[in-house]
Amino acid sequence: MPAITFASRHEESPTCSHAAGTAPFDYLPKSSLDRLRKINHFLIHAFQNSISVIQENLTGTYLFLLADTNGVLLSMNYSSDLKAVVEDSPIRPGMFFTAQSCGVNAISVTMDSNEPVVLLPEQHESPYFQSWHCYAAPLFMGSQHVGYLDVSTINADMQGELIAIAKLIPAYMHNCYQSQQTAEVCNKPAVEFTERQLTILEMIAGGLTVKAIALKLKIKECTVNHHKKVIFNKLGVQSSTEAVSIASRMSYV
Template sequence: MTEAVTFLPKKWEQMPRQKFEEVLSDNCLLVSAFQDSILQIKEYLSDTYLFLLTNVEGILLDLDFSQNIESIVNHSPIRAGMYFTEQSCGVNAISEAMKHEAPIYLPPEEHECLAFKDWHCFSVPLKIDNKTIGYLDVSTINSGMNRELVAITKLLPAQMLISYQEYVNEQESELFFQSLTERQLKVLQLISKGYTVKAIAIKLKIKECTVNHHKKIIFEKLGVQSSTEAVSIAARHSIL
């Protein structure tokens, strides 16, 4: 049996408040996806749970937990903005997931820090297109993981990433919409209906060279090279 260690950091690393606000802003879509996903599953959880979300550097962005461990969490050093790196709080599930870039289960006796001596933790990297955007940790305190929580650890990361991608698409749609002028949107709408340059010019009572200029700007803003691509992206982001 592994002998319990008694590592206790002299100082938990905490990001300065102003800097943390910037990090939080940069990861706002990930935090929203985390909160939405947790909200959807809470009613199905009947036992102790603790969910932690960090960014790629292991900085705690947000957390959620069952009411029966509220006192434990509130009296622990865990606060948004703290680092879950090995340097900050010893070996833990998140630091191991960061190290190995893979899902990690860590029982209480394998945590170095005394504050985690009763924690059963499962941490997983959150990846989009093979790029890590953060880490999710599902834990219990003073009790092992029951079957429903084990199932959650398998389903929650996928649900979070779906929600995150939806937020990203929505944000991109807003940016696309804001970047196009009213006239450019009208030209794009007519292109989507199959209008030729000449037909668009007649419809909008402008010169054909003006239509071509609008098309050029639209292509540049959407990062495409053809009308077909422009219409496809616009439709995907519900611009049309």
């Protein structure tokens, strides 16, 4: 098995930048990460559930990573033989997988290209990832872009299997994700919206910005934001994406 080396753990503000291939890496503050993981709890659960199903048929060494649309690591899973290595590595939820944070890597490349990519060990800028053969791709739930998936191995002979596995995971995740959301919607009581709130909710679903909604309805942007806050509270969500998803399943949009 090729040697695997990682940097020691070190944390700084996510606003700082470092030269490619050097430590420390950038991490999201814990309070922000906790909120981000709460917002993406359906996605994280779907990821972990899908990996647990797939892992039953795996014999090699694998590292699975789930990042949000900004490249922040939300969740990870790995084969048992990597436990000590990963726990002693800088890779943990909250890490930014942007090129600015840790040099060119599979997730940063697919973020830039919006296409699936295969990155060989020598193509990683950071020496800490130069044992890995990585496949990364944008992750969608239906038509909604929710983040990025990375599947990595240190065994070059398993690269083909790696890509095949990575292509299976989104299908598993999508089924699990939909099941979770349907179950939650079924348990939600009916929500009462005013006519103005429904109008704004429909506009949000149509992709309009706060400024566009304000211009169209001839109201102030702060008023639109107030209505959005009320809508989010009624639906029990924290983002427009979640609001539209839940509202569509409850037939409000």
